[in-house]
Amino acid sequence: MAEYDLAVIGGGLNGVSVARDAAGRGLRVVLLEQGDLGAAASSATPRLIHGDLSALERRGLFRVRAALAEREVWLRIAPHLVRPVRFVIPDHSDERPSWLLRSGLLLYDWLAPRAGLPASQTIDVTHHPVGNALKRPFGTAFEYSDCLVDDSRLVIAIAADAAERGADIRTGARCVRAERSGIWRLVVIDRGHRRVITARALVNASGAWTASVMETVLRMKPPKLSVSRISQIVVRRLFDPEIVYVFQNSDRRLIFASPYGRDFTLIGTAGHAFRGDPAIVSMAVGEVAYLCDAANRYFRERIDPSDVIRTVSGANAVTDPASRSAKRDGTVRFDARRGKAPLLTMFGGDVTTSRLRAERAVARLAPFYPMSPRWTATAALPGGDFECSQFEAQVDAACERWRFLSEAQARRLVAAYGSRLDIVLGHAKSRADLGPAFGLELSGAEVCYLMAKEWARFPDDILSRRSKLGLTMSPGDREALAAFMAACSQGSIDSCEPATRAG
Numbered sequence: 001m002a003e004y005d006l007a008v009i010g011g012g013l014n015g016v017s018v019a020r021d022a023a024g025r026g027l028r029v030v031l032l033e034q035g036d037l038g039a040a041a042s043s044a045t046p047r048l049i050h051g052d053l054s055a056l057e058r059r060g061l062f063r064v065r066a067a068l069a070e071r072e073v074w075l076r077i078a079p080h081l082v083r084p085v086r087f088v089i090p091d092h093s094d095e096r097p098s099w100l101l102r103s104g105l106l107l108y109d110w111l112a113p114r115a116g117l118p119a120s121q122t123i124d125v126t127h128h129p130v131g132n133a134l135k136r137p138f139g140t141a142f143e144y145s146d147c148l149v150d151d152s153r154l155v156i157a158i159a160a161d162a163a164e165r166g167a168d169i170r171t172g173a174r175c176v177r178a179e180r181s182g183i184w185r186l187v188v189i190d191r192g193h194r195r196v197i198t199a200r201a202l203v204n205a206s207g208a209w210t211a212s213v214m215e216t217v218l219r220m221k222p223p224k225l226s227v228s229r230i231s232q233i234v235v236r237r238l239f240d241p242e243i244v245y246v247f248q249n250s251d252r253r254l255i256f257a258s259p260y261g262r263d264f265t266l267i268g269t270a271g272h273a274f275r276g277d278p279a280i281v282s283m284a285v286g287e288v289a290y291l292c293d294a295a296n297r298y299f300r301e302r303i304d305p306s307d308v309i310r311t312v313s314g315a316n317a318v319t320d321p322a323s324r325s326a327k328r329d330g331t332v333r334f335d336a337r338r339g340k341a342p343l344l345t346m347f348g349g350d351v352t353t354s355r356l357r358a359e360r361a362v363a364r365l366a367p368f369y370p371m372s373p374r375w376t377a378t379a380a381l382p383g384g385d386f387e388c389s390q391f392e393a394q395v396d397a398a399c400e401r402w403r404f405l406s407e408a409q410a411r412r413l414v415a416a417y418g419s420r421l422d423i424v425l426g427h428a429k430s431r432a433d434l435g436p437a438f439g440l441e442l443s444g445a446e447v448c449y450l451m452a453k454e455w456a457r458f459p460d461d462i463l464s465r466r467s468k469l470g471l472t473m474s475p476g477d478r479e480a481l482a483a484f485m486a487a488c489s490q491g492s493i494d495s496c497e498p499a500t501r502a503g
């Protein structure tokens with residue numbers, strides 16, 4: 001008898017989504033992540049929840065429609081993490097003709113579910129605030145609706161939901177060997193300790209490590225795979241936080257410039273083939289210059305490579321690099337041989353369709369276990385149990401309840417924790433009630449919550465992934481945070497009970 005029904009290798013978006021889906025269907029699930037949840041490709045996505053306008057050019061009507069339906073699902077189940085935003089494409093006479101963009105957007109609106117977001121429109125940027133950040137020559141722009149997501153917090157929220165439904169989420173747990181018979185027998189180095197885990201089925205969701213996990217852990221011959229790298233840059237804020245600009249570059253690529261945290265702008269994406277260690281994915285100097293040049297064609301404020309505060313890159317495996325659908329939807333391979341425990345392998349795919357991908361993957365196991373029907377499209381993620389239209393009301397309520405918060409602070413906290421903010425801040429009446437402060441934003445209470453409930457172990461887990469506060473935090477505050485977290489994990493701070501396993 002195996003301890004678990006399903007073991008998942010990899011705590012990126014694919015891994016946690018499968019773990020959530022399977023745990024909610026009643027399976028006993030364990031997820032093994034060698035580092036921190038979402039620390040690889042899943043925190044380097046373009047942060048878009050969208051139908052993918054460019055897919056219309058490739059006649060991907062059904063794909064766009066399915067992705068737009070998923071956009072509605074995300075707004076319903078994660079209204080704190082997924083935010084409707086207006087996307088603006090400045091009309092550039094050298095690129096796609098205006099009639100093509102206009103008709104593409106009409107089709108995009110038509111494909112979106114009816115209860116959706118505001119329709120597209122043509123705007124005169126010379127008399128519209130969206131023109132403020134743009135260079136003068138642009139007279140017209142096309143505006144349409146899509147959504148932005150906090151990708152790394154989405155991974156955490158999905159993992160937290162999986163844990164609340166019984167999944168055993170283990171971070172700092174590297175699977176080093178998997179032996180297959182009627183069940184899987186996994187050898188795991190779990191925070192320095194060797195453990196053996198047994199499971200009836202296995203999911204390999206190890207992203208850019210997929211081939212090496214197949215070869216060295218599962219001892220199987222991997223299929224022909226390529227690894228692609230995604231690269232983006234972060235610069236100081238160039239425009240209003242409620243807009244995403246979509247630039248048509250001269251190579252026909254669409255470059256997105258979107259708000260990143262409160263005070264920064266993320267510009268991407270450039271995709272390239274990648275060879276090397278997926279744990280150290282970095283961006284080439286030429287790619288930084290490419291993205292700066294693309295932005296400088298459109299924005300009035302010039303940016304140079306020296307203005308880049310951070311680069312955001314990740315890599316993932318793709319089965320067929322020439323196929324855009326393989327990149328977008330990902331690929332799931334199912335291997336069930338007589339007398340052998342089943343194996344599912346997940347390759348890449350985007351954020352928008354990740355829930356659907358996981359649902360379909362888990363459904364492949366239905367012949368092997370009794371399991372309840374699909375459920376993830378309607379169940380809110382932790383903190384997401386309010387209507388998307390109520391987001392501002394949640395911010396107002398937070399300002400009213402915790403009067404020491406500024407509006408901007410309340411907005412950040414609601415966007416991160418939604419209705420769970422209550423658990424983070426509790427009955428605090430003043431800032432002092434929240435324990436030590438690490439800079440202007442981060443409190444001891446929030447750190448304790450992240451350590452106890454969201455698997456944060458190191459400062460970067462909090463400063464880069466569970467928030468973006470690392471972009472503005474001083475070295476002194478960072479050191480104080482590291483000391484506080486070390487004391488918490490040794491149990492020497494009473495109010496902050498360490499949790500080796502959150503949930």
Ligand SMILES: Cc1cc2nc3c(=O)[nH]c(=O)nc-3n(C[C@H](O)[C@H](O)[C@H](O)COP(=O)(O)OP(=O)(O)OC[C@H]3O[C@@H](n4cnc5c(N)ncnc54)[C@H](O)[C@@H]3O)c2cc1C
Nearest residue numbers: 010012013014034040041042175206207228229316350351
């Ligand atoms: C070039 C490129 C373009 C992309 N474009 C888009 C886009 O336009 N839109 C979009 O939404 N998304 C895009 N993505 C997708 C996105 O970045 C991720 O692919 C997606 O989040 C799914 O990630 P994952 O879970 O497969 O992998 P990852 O997030 O990389 O997770 C894999 C995890 O497995 C863990 N792991 C590996 N080996 C082991 C082991 N032995 N034991 C335990 N753990 C292990 C790793 O530590 C890692 O955390 C793109 C990705 C790439 C590479």
